Amino acid sequence: MKRFLANLTAKSSRFLIEKLKIGSGSAFPGRVALAIDPMFIASYNKSFNSGRFNFFITGTNGKTTSSGILANIIKVATNKSPISNAFGANLYYGIASELVNSTNINCELSSNDFVFEVDEAAFRSVAKDLKPKAVILTNIFRDQLDRFGEINATQKLIESGIKAIGQGKTKIFLNANDEKIAQFEFLLDDNFEKIFYRVDNVEISFKEESLHKNEHHEAMFTASLVKRTVKGSFIKLYFKDESIDVFLPIAGDFNIYNACAAAVAAFHYGISFNDIKAGIESYECAFGRGEKIIYDNKELNIFLIKNPAGCTEVINFVSQFDSSIVLIAINDNYADGRDVSWLWDAQFEKLACKGIKFVCSGSRAYDIALRLKYAGVSIEDIEVKEELIASIKDLVVKSKKDENLFVLPTYTALLEINSSSLKS
Amino acid sequence: MKLKLGHLFADKLNLYGDMGNVLTLKYRLEKRGYEVEIEQLNDSNFTISNYDFLFIGGGQDKEQQNVAKLLESKKSDLSKFIEDEKPMLAICGGYQLLGESYLTSDKETISGLGILNVITKAKEEKNAKNFQDRLVGNVVAELDFPLHIESSVTTLVGFENHSGRTFITDSRTSTLATVKLGFGNNDTDKKEGARYKNLFASYLHGSLLPKNPHFADEIIYLTLLAKFGKAPELKKIDDVIEIRAHKKALTLH
Numbered sequence: 001m002k003r004f005l006a007n008l009t010a011k012s013s014r015f016l017i018e019k020l021k022i023g024s025g026s027a028f029p030g031r032v033a034l035a036i037d038p039m040f041i042a043s044y045n046k047s048f049n050s051g052r053f054n055f056f057i058t059g060t061n062g063k064t065t066s067s068g069i070l071a072n073i074i075k076v077a078t079n080k081s082p083i084s085n086a087f088g089a090n091l092y093y094g095i096a097s098e099l100v101n102s103t104n105i106n107c108e109l110s111s112n113d114f115v116f117e118v119d120e121a122a123f124r125s126v127a128k129d130l131k132p133k134a135v136i137l138t139n140i141f142r143d144q145l146d147r148f149g150e151i152n153a154t155q156k157l158i159e160s161g162i163k164a165i166g167q168g169k170t171k172i173f174l175n176a177n178d179e180k181i182a183q184f185e186f187l188l189d190d191n192f193e194k195i196f197y198r199v200d201n202v203e204i205s206f207k208e209e210s211l212h213k214n215e216h217h218e219a220m221f222t223a224s225l226v227k228r229t230v231k232g233s234f235i236k237l238y239f240k241d242e243s244i245d246v247f248l249p250i251a252g253d254f255n256i257y258n259a260c261a262a263a264v265a266a267f268h269y270g271i272s273f274n275d276i277k278a279g280i281e282s283y284e285c286a287f288g289r290g291e292k293i294i295y296d297n298k299e300l301n302i303f304l305i306k307n308p309a310g311c312t313e314v315i316n317f318v319s320q321f322d323s324s325i326v327l328i329a330i331n332d333n334y335a336d337g338r339d340v341s342w343l344w345d346a347q348f349e350k351l352a353c354k355g356i357k358f359v360c361s362g363s364r365a366y367d368i369a370l371r372l373k374y375a376g377v378s379i380e381d382i383e384v385k386e387e388l389i390a391s392i393k394d395l396v397v398k399s400k401k402d403e404n405l406f407v408l409p410t411y412t413a414l415l416e417i418n419s420s421s422l423k424s
Numbered sequence: 425m426k427l428k429l430g431h432l433f434a435d436k437l438n439l440y441g442d443m444g445n446v447l448t449l450k451y452r453l454e455k456r457g458y459e460v461e462i463e464q465l466n467d468s469n470f471t472i473s474n475y476d477f478l479f480i481g482g483g484q485d486k487e488q489q490n491v492a493k494l495l496e497s498k499k500s501d502l503s504k505f506i507e508d509e510k511p512m513l514a515i516c517g518g519y520q521l522l523g524e525s526y527l528t529s530d531k532e533t534i535s536g537l538g539i540l541n542v543i544t545k546a547k548e549e550k551n552a553k554n555f556q557d558r559l560v561g562n563v564v565a566e567l568d569f570p571l572h573i574e575s576s577v578t579t580l581v582g583f584e585n586h587s588g589r590t591f592i593t594d595s596r597t598s599t600l601a602t603v604k605l606g607f608g609n610n611d612t613d614k615k616e617g618a619r620y621k622n623l624f625a626s627y628l629h630g631s632l633l634p635k636n637p638h639f640a641d642e643i644i645y646l647t648l649l650a651k652f653g654k655a656p657e658l659k660k661i662d663d664v665i666e667i668r669a670h671k672k673a674l675t676l677h
Contacts, residue, residue: 151484341630
């Protein structure tokens with residue numbers, strides 16, 4: 001009864017937010033529901049565990065893309081979309097909101113399959129409430145240390161979350177290329193089934209390479225890069241003597257890891273290689289993860305940047321193109337990380353001396369301008385315009401026809417773009 | 425004219441963009457016509473007297489303790505470096521491990537190198553006013569000493585993120601700056617950083633030197649003075665972006 005009331009009130013609140021246009025309010029219905037029924041999420045534990053698939057995905061980078069690909073693979077394999085927080089509302093309230101969105105007035109869920117990406121900090125509380133059958137771990141990088149203090153703290157948050165799931169054989173999917181993730185082999189006892197996946201020929205900037213990468217490789221689910229293109233990557237997935245060629249329609253080497261994480265989980269739950277291929281190939285990327293916006297007949301390529309490792313991967317991608325204009329928008333709100341020190345750990349040096357023109361924007365525009373200057377970019381090629389949307393429009397107007405336009409926003413800058421007149 | 429900058433344990437203590445400090449010194453020295461070599465000193469296999477400037481950054485607690493052990497054999501060389509008035513900059517974890525000791529939250533005392541007369545305690549009593557677990561946020565502080573170089577700004581700006589509270593234990597050691605925004609060394613005395621001769625220690629990330637070009641130039645001045653034995657003339661260089669970034673940081677909260 002309490003849950004019914006919580007759900008009903010939360011639904012009305014969402015309706016009101018949408019009518020009154022007071023922000024996107026993605027976490028607000030969840031707040032309302034939990035205020036009325038603190039056990040709101042936990043009350044779905046049974047439904048959550050009655051379906052064939054219930055996945056949690058956590059880690060520093062790649063949560064949104066890997067959960068998006070996995071949800072799409074499940075949709076292809078079952079002809080029905082699983083419940084998934086595709087828009088990245090991945091904190092405790094956000095998960096509650098997703099449950100509100102996915103139920104009818106009688107609290108009946110639209111599906112019994114789930115793919116939830118969960119923020120590292122919220123992971124323990126949500127895992128305790130819903131007790132997932134499978135957890136996919138992507139990677140642990142330095143991210144927003146003003147939130148967690150230290151990298152090891154992130155590993156501990158995830159560890160305590162997994163241990164909160166408790167009894168039963170929960171499957172844990174581990175990225176063998178990332179030492180901080182591979183260590184879970186020893187942090188977790190036999191109550192957890194540990195399954196490794198890896199990418200065998202693409203390195204991304206994991207701090208220390210894991211020793212597990214080359215162990216038992218015949219038995220490890222693997223992705224290999226075959227060919228990079230602007231539109232995406234040709235990859236091969238293989239496990240034992242089975243393999244398949246797949247086109248991953250989002251560019252960037254880091255997305256091969258995301259596709260592999262999604263594929264290994266789907267495969268272990270009995271989805272065929274053919275369905276996995278179809279799910280990956282028909283995936284449409286989430287906003288800000290390589291999505292394109294067409295404005296005034298020009299194409300803007302949007303890549304979210306939020307920490308040094310992810311940012312360096314985006315830099316590697318952008319640096320492959322000649323004659324580009326790159327707009328970098330740095331905000332320092334809580335959701336971006338208040339500390340902009342991380343800009344000094346991302347390898348902007350790779351963008352210097354390539355004839356790229358830069359526009360620096362956002363509330364910390366001068367910090368990124370300074371970073372570029374000390375990375376070796378000539379100051380004539382650095383323009384600073386703090387007001388974001390105006391600077392993007394100006395960039396589009398001034399750009400030449402054959403120039404590639406890249407926009408690299410932090411999280412709240414991305415939200416600003418998303419709700420602006422650029423997206424219509 | 426060539427200068428050698430040693431970056432101590434860059435592989436272990438490099439968590440908060442502190443690399444920017446070394447890049448800034450290199451850039452600003454090169455603009456003045458000096459040749460600069462940065463060496464990352466990642467094991468114990470180096471000779472401290474070969475360097476004209478030393479930098480040590482911050483890292484996780486575990487790494488800090490490893491580094492303190494590795495540096496133990498260099499203690500007398502490092503001490504001589506500082507007594508000879510050669511400049512060194514230590515940030516956050518590097519600051520703490522150069523001190524006398526670190527008192528953990530379990531009341532265990534970990535010895536530091538004892539190069540700098542400060543002690544660090546894990547945290548204040550829980551009933552202290554404005555208690556916070558970690559001291560995190562933007563910092564604005566007014567420099568406590570006059571600069572040799574000409575400068576339009578006399579503030580330091582940066583971002584702090586530390587659980588240790590540091591206290592100066594000796595009158596020969598002074599503070600770097602007086603805090604206007606944020607915490608600095610600890611919850612109570614509104615002071616940031618420490619200075620002994622030309623050893624500068626601070627909790628500020630950001631990185632510190634890029635947005636504080638006057639402080640970077642002061643370190644450069646002292647490095648050249650120690651190396652060549654006479655007061656250098658520092659040519660003015662284009663600082664428009666640096667000063668705007670500094671002034672923006674003054675308006676943060």
